[in-house]
Amino acid sequence: MERKSPLFLLFWLLGGLLLLFIALPLLELVLGQQPARLLAVAGMADVRAAVALSLEAAAATALLGAFLGTPLGYLLARRSFPGKRWVEALVDLPLAVPHTVAGIALLFTFGRSGPVGRLAAAAGIQFWGTFLGIVVAMLFVSIPYMVNAARQAVAAVDPQLEMAARSLGAGPGAAFLEVTLPLAWRGIASGVVLTYARAIAEFGAVIVLAYYPETAPVKIYELFLSGGLADSSAAALLLLLVTLGSFVLLRALIGRRAGPQP
């Protein structure tokens, strides 16, 4: 038994206040609902479509993020190169950019007159007001979580294991797939979950680049403006439940599949 100290009593007190600060608003959201209203909102086709779209776009963002973010995370974990600190700062930059600002910057790039937007338009691809636009906005704001998670996951794998694999005859690709990836899997996967969670929550960047089709946060905002608090809070609870459900499911999946750790 540790000895009690007033300092740690204070820490417990402050920690408890903080937990209450997180839990209370969510609890209020649940308690403030009338079940009939909740069912009615859940039955609205546009609300259901918005929630489904949010899930799909966030899942697509997370997978795309893993595909693009893992290689960069690997390089940051394993290689030293000139300007590495700048690259690390750049990766973290989306965390510091206000999301509406990010949305406007993305609009300048991926919008109809932006450089990428024009190029894509030539290939028949449009970002403004499309599913792709939503994914681009979500990816921009959530990619730091993915890259940093992948970097930490790879850094935690002893580089000597890769060297052993190479020396035993495996090429660089085989060493990565056979040794590094299976060992970093859990960390990369939790990066995917974080990316997914951050993506599904995104409002600011999405609303600028792709107001339509409406994702759940945009729909909730619209309900808030038009119908008031009752409808929007019911939709908000719906989104909260779906997000929380998928989040818990993904976490459980990672926990089960990672296997015993060394």
Add this chain to the structure above:
Amino acid sequence: MSGLEVRGLAVEVPGFRLGPVDLRVQPGEVLAVLGPSGAGKTLLLRTVAGFQAPARGRLLLGGRDVTAEPPERRRVGYVVQEYALFPHRTVLENVRFPLRYRPERGRPPRFTPEEALRFLGIEALADRRPATLSGGERQRVALARALVREPELFLFDEPLSALDAPAREALREELRAVLERLGVAALYVTHDRLEALVLGDRIALLDRGRLVEEGERGAIFARPRTLFAARFLGMENLWPGRVEAPAGEGRRLRVRLPLGVLTVAPPDERPGTAAAEEVWRPGMRVTVGIRPEKVRLLGEAGESPASPAENRIWARVERVTPWGAFDRVRLDAGVPLVADVAAGRLSEAGLRRGSRLPVELPAGALHLIPDDGGEGERTDG
């Protein structure tokens, strides 16, 4: 030739230069690369394994130039500290790993995974995970895995340094026995001179990126040619001196040292080389060394002071430190003098701190190092 040949190898990394290094390791021979940390030992090993591109020089493995080959194209059994076993695989899966990347799939391997496990006596561990193994078991698994790779060369990077002392001592001998049975060339990197002595047939000394000295293990311990080698290999007593004159008979020399004039009888190291009196000319500055176990304390039990009075000096016991099988005795002979004697012998002879006793420095055990042997190092350091 087969085995390993390193020709004029130079490696450059930020803030450090290794080489040029020239080395040869014959099949069945273990070359221990010994040096302090920061000497470039691991860099040398990584370059031989193919993880670091050399700036200059060539690497030949089994007579084939592999300088430009990536690690997976060199037949090297690389065994690192803590063994780098794949933690997500069982022992058998670890040992099978090299089979999947063999270029010659048709020919059966010299060691199948099962044979490799049997060779090292660890068949029973096949289904275990590395995390559940002891240090010794891990070493055997790492060796078995490397065997399946059919290496032309083993590379060991301080494989024993992460183990506790009893395991280290046992595994040192076991590794020696396994290497003898295999007859494969091996490069063994260590900072521990005892490990180098037990495992190396020859020893190469590395210091700050330079290959200082290389030779047969007995010779390099008994007759280092440089001050660095003498110090690093435990020649505790080193004094600056000047050759006075040939002592007259045979190859004996008289050398003036801070503790008096001593007779030195340099052994005839290499047949056909010049006689001692021609190599060590009068007036030449030298360093004279003697290993602590060669210093004879004549007051000890069983030592008769009636032996010839050559190289006899008086010294006072300053401190006696138990050192395991022997006691390390620090003496004051005008200059500090270190002697190792069998444990307990000193107190049995009634000698303790403050005792004065005659000490003999046998002429044949005194070793001469020319003053350019330190390559700029001071002799009085």
